[in-house]
Amino acid sequence: MDGNRCHVGMFIRDDDDLVEFRYDSDAGAPISVSLPLDGTWDEQAPEAFLDNLLPDEETARHAMLFRLGAASTDVFDLLDGVDSTGGLVFTRSDDAESITRMIEPVDENMLDEERVVVLAHTMAAHVLTRAETLRETLASQEFDRLMACLPPHAWG
Structure with missing residues (x-):
């Protein structure tokens, strides 16, 4: 339109x-x-x-x-x-x-409220992404420590 x-x-x-x-x-x-x-x-x-x-x-x-x-x-x-x-x-x-x-007109207060909501969800998604990356890093480090403790012939 x-x-x-x-x-x-x-x-x-x-x-x-x-x-x-x-x-x-x-x-x-x-x-x-x-x-x-x-x-x-x-x-x-x-x-x-x-x-x-x-x-x-x-x-x-x-x-x-x-x-x-x-x-x-x-x-x-x-x-x-x-x-x-x-x-x-x-x-x-x-x-x-x-x-x-x-289509409905919006005023500045409605725009500010929308900005806050979008920013909050964007920040939450970013925190979740960072938490997942941290979880994967910690899991990888734990696996590396476990592998270091095993004798070489235990790897298959």
Whole structure:
């Protein structure tokens, strides 16, 4: 949807897992300079466009997954129902009215609350990742100590 709340095109993942984009015939302007109206873009451009709307860090994507209740960290799942940068709204729904109803204005306090929630989940995911790394390191050190205690012929 553009500023006039109209459908401008469709992203599709084909059977080969390639993301394609198709403008509607009445689209008035491109959604990005990387996706011109005439369709003369590299075949990787549509997926790159979607991916660039999301945070690079996997922990931030997991925080989004949790906050949005998305099915996965896949771009289609994370962007479903999201009003993104550039005024685009992504949805898997074909019902334009339901898309319009999903959009609600937010004030600065709501944005601050969302930032705190995303930051908290990002930090929690980072702590869990670090704890897992520490657990793996300690387990490896314990294994090394055990192996050092065994006589050489006990290794098989």
